[in-house]
Amino acid sequence: MRKRFIFTLCSIVIVGLTPIILGGNLPAGDHIDQEQTHCDRFWSTNYPGEFAQSFKPTVKTITRIQLYGFRNNTPGNLRISIRDSLNGDDLTYFILHPDMVDTFPEWFEVDLPDINITPGDTYYIVWAPLSHTDNISNCYWWGDNFGSPGHDAYPDGIEYRLGDAKQYSDFCFKTYGYSIPDVTILNPIDQSNVSGIIEIRGNAYDSDGSIERVEVKIDDNSWI
Incomplete structure (x- = not known):
């Protein structure tokens, strides 16, 4: 029987030139x-x-x-x-x-x-x-x-x-x-249930500089 995996996209974080703590906390400094x-x-x-x-x-x-x-x-x-x-x-x-x-x-x-x-x-x-x-x-x-x-x-x-x-x-x-960098998830819609292979698309912007990387966290798993 084919297994079906369902997860909820919990959050996403981007890292720019401004020092930030993963998980959406305040920056380490101004x-x-x-x-x-x-x-x-x-x-x-x-x-x-x-x-x-x-x-x-x-x-x-x-x-x-x-x-x-x-x-x-x-x-x-x-x-x-x-x-x-x-x-x-x-x-x-x-x-x-x-x-x-x-x-x-x-x-x-x-x-x-x-x-x-x-x-x-x-x-x-x-x-x-x-x-x-x-x-x-x-x-x-x-x-x-x-x-x-x-x-x-x-x-x-x-x-x-x-x-x-x-x-x-x-x-x-x-x-x-x-400025905490901004991210907008375009797909999938926030808090929606999805299955199979999902393409995550979004926009990231850092007014203090350029975006160095984007990290994604699914459920209680590690940031990737």
Whole structure:
């Protein structure tokens, strides 16, 4: 009697240049996505004034950012957030305390709660002092690059100081994130029961780089 083998296609994973853990878990690490690292000068603002820098990500998840600046003496707390519109609500934010920023210029970490975003859309890093008592002697300074026509250090974004766009100028920043590679199974249909010899067809895409290989897992068997 001819035996009939039936299995359910459980999952499929692709491996690209972004490090991932098989089985659909989070990546082992993030990487720099967008950056502007040239510094010519520094700017400060007091509550309720805000600075901002727009950028266009290529990843789907932002994990953290780094900013280049320093503090004078002991100002109050500083709120760093990401928005999808300049004057909109914060998508994620982190409160910096004075001891997290040095008194001389350096890159400092802003470990934001991770957010999912849309690659290619415009987002804003917003710098907002929170203390009513900050002044020129007790404040934070953010470094920027003074651009000019034909010399824009970061053409995918723009600097905003107190709501005014400063064409060709950009604050110093680095965004970090990752994108889990995408796979779409075209055949067979997800969770369908099949028998015999089956051709598995699909599309794979990695926005961080190229696809190195595709692996398939059937039931509780090993990845192949």
